[in-house]
Amino acid sequence: MRLSAAPPRRLDAGRANLSVCPSAGEEGPIGPIHRVATNAFARCGARTYAGSRMTNASDLTPDVEDLEPVDSTIELDPDFDLADELAATRGWESEDDPEAVPTVGAMELAERHALRRVAGLSTELEDISEVEYRQLRLERVVLVGVWTDGSVQDAENSMAELALLAETAGSEVLEAIYQRRQSPDPATYVGRGKVDAIREIVEATGADTVICDGELAPSQLRNLEDRLKVKVVDRTALILDIFAQHAKSREGQAQVELAQLNYMKQRLRGWGGNLSRQVGGRVAGGAGIGGRGPGETKIETDRRRINTKISKLNRELKEMKGTRDTKRQERRRHKIPAVSIAGYTNAGKSSLLNRLTDAGVLVEDSLFATLDPTTRRTTTSDGRVYTMSDTVGFVRHLPHQLVEAFRSTLEEVADADLILHVVDGSHPDPEGQLAAVREVFAEIGASQVPELVVINKADAADPLVLARLLREEPHSVVVSAKTGEGMTDVLALVEGELPRPGVEFKALLPYERGDLINRLHQHGEIDSMEHTADGTIVAGRANEDLAGELASYAV
Numbered sequence: 001m002r003l004s005a006a007p008p009r010r011l012d013a014g015r016a017n018l019s020v021c022p023s024a025g026e027e028g029p030i031g032p033i034h035r036v037a038t039n040a041f042a043r044c045g046a047r048t049y050a051g052s053r054m055t056n057a058s059d060l061t062p063d064v065e066d067l068e069p070v071d072s073t074i075e076l077d078p079d080f081d082l083a084d085e086l087a088a089t090r091g092w093e094s095e096d097d098p099e100a101v102p103t104v105g106a107m108e109l110a111e112r113h114a115l116r117r118v119a120g121l122s123t124e125l126e127d128i129s130e131v132e133y134r135q136l137r138l139e140r141v142v143l144v145g146v147w148t149d150g151s152v153q154d155a156e157n158s159m160a161e162l163a164l165l166a167e168t169a170g171s172e173v174l175e176a177i178y179q180r181r182q183s184p185d186p187a188t189y190v191g192r193g194k195v196d197a198i199r200e201i202v203e204a205t206g207a208d209t210v211i212c213d214g215e216l217a218p219s220q221l222r223n224l225e226d227r228l229k230v231k232v233v234d235r236t237a238l239i240l241d242i243f244a245q246h247a248k249s250r251e252g253q254a255q256v257e258l259a260q261l262n263y264m265k266q267r268l269r270g271w272g273g274n275l276s277r278q279v280g281g282r283v284a285g286g287a288g289i290g291g292r293g294p295g296e297t298k299i300e301t302d303r304r305r306i307n308t309k310i311s312k313l314n315r316e317l318k319e320m321k322g323t324r325d326t327k328r329q330e331r332r333r334h335k336i337p338a339v340s341i342a343g344y345t346n347a348g349k350s351s352l353l354n355r356l357t358d359a360g361v362l363v364e365d366s367l368f369a370t371l372d373p374t375t376r377r378t379t380t381s382d383g384r385v386y387t388m389s390d391t392v393g394f395v396r397h398l399p400h401q402l403v404e405a406f407r408s409t410l411e412e413v414a415d416a417d418l419i420l421h422v423v424d425g426s427h428p429d430p431e432g433q434l435a436a437v438r439e440v441f442a443e444i445g446a447s448q449v450p451e452l453v454v455i456n457k458a459d460a461a462d463p464l465v466l467a468r469l470l471r472e473e474p475h476s477v478v479v480s481a482k483t484g485e486g487m488t489d490v491l492a493l494v495e496g497e498l499p500r501p502g503v504e505f506k507a508l509l510p511y512e513r514g515d516l517i518n519r520l521h522q523h524g525e526i527d528s529m530e531h532t533a534d535g536t537i538v539a540g541r542a543n544e545d546l547a548g549e550l551a552s553y554a555v
Contacts (some may be wrong), residue, residue, distance in 0.1 A: 022198065033532070041070045041340075045475045049471070060130075064136075098225030103360030103361075104180065106360075139170065139171040139209045140206060140207045140209070141172065141174065141209040141210065142174055142175045142176070142177070142201055142205065142210050143159060143173060143175070143176040143196060143210075143213065144176075144177055144190060144212045144213065145159050145177075145178035145179075145213035146178065146214060147179065147180045147181070148270045155178055157428055158213060158396070159178055160428075162176075162235065164367055165235070165367055166211055167243050167366075168366045169238055171211075175201050175205055175207070177197070177198065179191060179194050184214060186217075195227050198210065199229070202229075202230055206527075208231065209231045209232070210224065210228055210233075211232075211234070211235070212233070215234050215235060215399070216232070219235070221267065227520065235399075240256065240259055240260050240295045240401070243371060244257075246369065249372040251317070251320045251539070254316055255317065255405040255409070257309075258310060258314070258317065258401075259401040260401075261306050261309055261310050261313070262404075263399070265303060265307070268299050268303060314511070334387055336523070337417045338386065338387050338388075339417065339418045339419075339498075340388075340389050340391060341387045341388065341390045342391050342413050342419055342421060343420075343421055343423055343454075344392065344423060344424060344433040344437055344438055345367045346366065346381065347393065347423055348456040348482075349391070350370050353374065353376065355484060355487055356378065356388060356487065359374055359390070361374050367393070367395070368395075370390065370393075373389055373409055373412060374389065375388070375389040376389075380491075380495045380498070382525065382526075383521040383522060384524075384525070389416070391412060391413055394437045398436075403444070410440075410446075412446050413444060413449070414445045414446040414449065416449055417499050418449070418450050419441075419449050419450065419452070420490075421434070421437065421452065422456050423437075424455065425456060425457050425460075425465060425469065426460040426461040426465075430465065434453070440533055452475060452476070452490075453473040453475060453476035454495070455473075455476055455477065455478045456479055457480060457481075457482070458479060458485055459483050459485065477493060500541060501523070501525055501540075501542045503540065503541060503544055504545070505539070505542055506537070506539040506554065507554050507555060508534060508536070509550075510553075511536065513535075513553075516549065516550065518545075520541075520542060520546070524545060524546055525541045527539050527541075
């Protein structure tokens with residue numbers, strides 16, 4: 001017996017794919033989904049045999065006597081319900097697609113993690129075969145603080161923040177110690193007896209760095225290193241190192257380098273007396289061309305080179321500031337309101353910007369994760385255009401070198417029409433964060449800008465703390481950038497705080513002036529609109545420039 005030569009077609013019988021040859025008189029699709037396969041094969045007069053490839057049935061002439069029939073009856077699950085199966089797939093489109101194009105922030109985060117230091121791996125090469133597996137190990141540090149005022153909780157919070165800064169910079173914290181004093185010791189920052197105790201801790205733990213929670217004078221750094229026999233850095237140098245690691249833009253890198261050079265200029269030191277070495281009798285054989293001649297010491301040469309580099313960076317930043325000022329003036333000319341997101345570091349400013357504008361900037365649970373400002377254009381519910389900018393985070397005792405170097409960037413906050421002051425509601429001391437940020441606001445001249453306090457991380461905060469903050473800050477709102485809670489309230493408050501056009505108008509605009517209608521939607525407010533045979537009658541408010549163009553159509 002030769003099987004039918006007609007090409008097979010696929011039958012989707014529920015969850016089974018069957019090869020079915022059509023019958024001569026069959027019309028329309030196959031029967032209901034619960035029909036068993038034997039009925040389908042019976043209509044086409046064919047039988048199913050084991051060992052026969054049905055996809056090539058037209059080319060086969062099997063010996064029917066040697067083949068055994070196969071029971072092809074399919075028993076479907078009686079509990080199967082197509083509606084339930086489709087309902088189970090709801091929400092799949094909202095899940096993250098692994099093949100989706102990553103955002104700029106996601107790529108920067110992956111790059112940062114690829115270069116992160118690894119704990120527990122030595123940098124010393126023990127065998128030549130290990131050269132491909134060497135990785136930069138973490139610095140092992142001991143934290144030292146001086147408690148001069150405030151409560152014990154304040155001192156512990158300060159040390160905890162110093163530990164987070166050290167871990168962000170790429171260190172492994174081994175021990176932390178602080179001392180109660182009226183003021184830091186002018187010679188060694190902590191008392192002499194405490195210096196001996198720190199030296200014992202360093203020797204017992206194998207630490208190679210000591211980090212002090214304060215800005216040390218050059219003499220204090222030198223005395224501590226002489227006594228402890230390990231590297232000593234202060235809080236300012238630690239923050240500068242974090243900024244240097246995370247700065248990405250050309251302007252940000254120049255600002256950080258300028259701050260580092262200003263800090264380093266007063267702290268030049270070397271081992272022994274190598275910075276006191278003098279140039280020989282012949283300039284060409286000593287310092288070379290550009291030296292000051294015989295008698296110039298090494299420290300003088302280094303300081304002069306640092307001053308030259310500082311002057312060059314100041315010139316470059318001045319040119320970059322001109323570009324930023326031009327963009328700011330363009331926004332002012334078009335009367336585009338500006339909203340600036342500011343606050344303590346790791347309070348969730350970038351996450352809030354991503355929620356409100358889909359900016360896609362880098363988000364990471366670390367201090368100073370993003371330094372470069374990001375500005376996005378967005379619109380209100382009624383169509384008005386405004387900009388929203390994310391700025392660098394602040395911290396307690398922010399180094400004045402950084403404030404001066406980032407002044408051009410921080411001016412974005414001072415020139416804004418509204419500041420979204422983000423505070424971490426889950427932090428042990430949110431009031432301290434608010435006070436520290438407002439000190440920087442006063443320093444950059446942003447104290448008079450309208451402020452909306454955004455209490456973030458409501459999903460992880462204590463409800464009692466949130467209630468206390470809402471009571472202390474009347475003009476505030478509770479949100480969660482992670483879950484999206486409160487985002488509607490934030491947008492509503494922002495729209496209410498944005499400056500409104502001050503000139504009222506009523507005009508009859510011809511239909512060919514649709515451009516004016518579009519500009520009114522973007523930069524003005526429309527109270528009423530009526531389409532007539534002669535044109536569109538529009539009433540509302542606009543800024544002075546736009547109102548001047550509408551004056552010729554006034555009614």
